[in-house]
Amino acid sequence: MYSLFNPKNMPLTPFLFFTGKGGVGKTSTACATAVALADQGKSVLLVSTDPASNLQDVLEVALTNEPMAIPGVPNLSACNIDPEESARAYKENVVGPYRGKLPDAVLATMEEQLSGACTVEIAAFDEFSHLLADETILDQFDHVLFDTAPTGHTLRLLQLPTAWSGFLEESTHGASCLGPLAGLEGKKEMYAKAVASLSDREKTTLLLIARSDNSSLLEADRASGELKEIGIRNQLLIVNGLLQTHQPEDAVSTAFYSRQRQALQETPEALKQVMTYALPFVSYSLTGVENLRHLFSSYAMTTFEVEDTTEEALALPGLNQVIEDFSEKNTRVIFTMGKGGGGKTSIASAIAVGLSEKGHRVHLTTTDLAAHLAYTFAGSETRDNLSISSINPQIEVERYKQTVLANAGNGLSDEELAYLQEDLESPCTEEIALFQAFAAVVEKSENEIVVIDTAPTGHTLLLLDSTEAYHKEMSRSTGDVPENVKKLLPRLRNPQETGVVIVTLAEATPVLEAARLQEDLKRAQIAPKWWVINQSLYATETTDPVLRGRASSEKKWITKVNEELAAKCAVIPWLQEEKIGYTQLKEFIL
Structure with a gap:
């Protein structure tokens, strides 16, 4: 179908950026490529700026923010820059000068605006801009590989003149997770050089890493389009984890391949x-290192793929126990949360059907634009117990943007307005807009259990909370918080009323990102009740040697979630077909 990616057989530019959603294999692909290039005699530097990076786990060596030689791989150096630590310093650089000069509520809003993913990305870009802008770096290395890449949104923002002006110190529209960007002061020239290097086809290649699933490919398409808009057009797509053959007698193997x-x-x-x-x-x-080398040299089965059958199998409950728990405790609001591609929509739907089967009145609301849920449930005999709504993210986000622009845009110059418009492209804007839509649904459904597919991060909840505090004190903020959101925020913090389910996969990056999400929620005083490990090959009875080998590697992450991270943990096996419709979803509770 596609040629296999092999850096030994193709010319590559000096700078290589690996990007893609969490769990697609960015780090392992970047590491394997770095090792392959170094084995060819090239001098290589591998840099990670991913807050959920497991670079040291893949290379099996402790790393710092300074490049160090990798044992067993002459010519390869690597460093693991901690963007969250950089973001903390960056935040203090911005907020520190205002301590004791501005009201506490204002400082709280500024700090929370600077606590989101966008600020971490800005801090990460600040770190690797030094490498991109340093004209002597390519005298030292033939290739510099970056495990993660900036989004088009961040790069567009940094190219706007207003990003470097005092306007940011005074902006109070409250919509963004970027907040005041005074920390950029004095770095405009370096950033301009970095962006120029990214756009130079002779210098830089963007490698979009995706899995062969719809959500991953859609994310790759979005990232590709965003980055092309700002001139980063030298792109390659790598579909990772493509099963090469299958065993017709193994139903799991056949379904996986198909x-x-x-x-x-x-x-x-x-x-x-x-x-x-x-x-x-x-x-x-x-x-x-040896396993990484094996990826590009041989695809035959090897001894380290054999599962240790002497170990006792893990026995964890299924989704039916999650549903039973919520039913017994009469939990009124249930959120499913996690990174895209983990199956949040299916899990939310199955929970809603399960509770409906137990006699509860349930309302399921989703941001899934594939309206198959409403279509499939239509005409079902038990529909009286279950109502469904679909929230269109595009409509809600556009409505929210227009509201903010109408309130905050008056009196701004063209440059300031352009900055505000780009600022509203941040991830928090979508979270806030959707949360307001969810709050409206919850308010109308006082007599039902409400199951919500997806939810805002703890950062966004705190941003809404601090915006409200700011509004009370200053009475001039334009980031007004609606009444139904004000009522829902404390409700979410009440474990007697609300249950949060974190959905993840049994792989390194999804688990690490889910752990960060949980910590984020705890900052907002929300403690997830359940973790659901979805699509687990370990929980299947596959005999396919490739799938069975991968299933064995899942055990480490299932154990970590169960013993270290989750209050309660359930596991759902990889299913041969997607469960769509009331009747099929009932199978989760059997």
């Missing part, structure tokens, strides 16, 4: 225009 091919057929048209390669789904864990 679903991957179906997803590839549905690749967005614009993404089909990007040169595409594949990497195989392998049975072993991509950790350690």
Whole structure:
């Protein structure tokens, strides 16, 4: 279908950026590529600025923010820059001068605006801009590989003149997670050089990493389009984890193979225009230099793929226990949360159906634009117990943007207005807009259990909270918080009323990102009740040697979630078909 990606057989630019949503294999692909290039005699620097990076786990060596030689790989150096630590210093640089001069509520709003993912990304960009802008760096290294890449939103923001003006110190529209960007002061020239290097086809290649599933390919398409808009057009797509063959007698293997091919057929048209390669789904864990070398040299089965059958199997409850728990405790608001691609919509739907089957009146609301939920549930005999609504993210976000622009845009110059408009493209804008829509649904459904597919992060909840505090004190903020949101915020903090379910996969990056999400929620005084590990091959009875080998590697992450992270943990096996519709979803509770 696609040629296999192999850095030994293709010319590559000096700067290589690996990007993609969490869990697609950015780090392992970047590490394997770095090792392959170094083995060819190239001098290579590998840099991670991903807050959920497991670079040291993949290379099996402790790393710092200073480049260090990797044992067993002559010519390869690596460093693991901590963007969250950089973000903390960055935040203090911005907020510190105002301590004791501005009211506490104002400082709280500024601090929370600077606590989001966008600020971490700005801080990460600040770190690797030094490498991109340093003209002597390519005298030292033939290739510099970056494990993660900035979004088009961040780069567009930094190219706006207002990002460097005093306007940011005074802006109080309250919509953004970026907040005042005074920390950028004095770095405009360096950032301009960095952006120029990113756009230079002779210098930089963007490698979009995706899995063969719809949500991952859609994210790659979005990132590709955003970055093309600002001139980063030298792109490659790598479809990672593509099962090369299957065993017809193994139902799991056959379904896995077929679903991957179906997803590839549905690749967005614009993404089909990007040169595409594949990497195989392998049975072993991509950790350690030898395993990384094996990825590009041989795809045969090896001894480290064999599962240790002497170990006792993990026994964890299924989703039916999650539903039983919420039913017994009469939990009134239930959120499913987690990174895209983990199956939040299916889990939310199954919980709603399960509670409906137990006699509860349930309202399920989702941001899933594939309206198959309402369509499939239509005409069901038990529909009286279950109502469904679908919230259109595009409509809600656009409505929210227009409200903020109408309130905050008056009197701004063209440059300031352009900054505000780009600021509203931040991830928090969508979270706030959708949360307001969810709050309206909850308010109308006082006599039902409300199951909500997706939820805002703890950062966004605190941002809404601090905006309200700011509004009370200053009475001039334009980031007004609606009444139904004010009522819902404390309700979410009440464990007697609200249950949060974190949905993840049994892989390194999804688990680490979910752990960060949980800490974020705890900052907002919300403690998740359940973790659900979805799509687990470990929980299947597959005999396919490749899938069985990967299943064995999941055990480490299932154990970590169960013993270290989750108050309660459930596991759902990888399913041969997607459960769509009331009747099929009932199978989760059997």
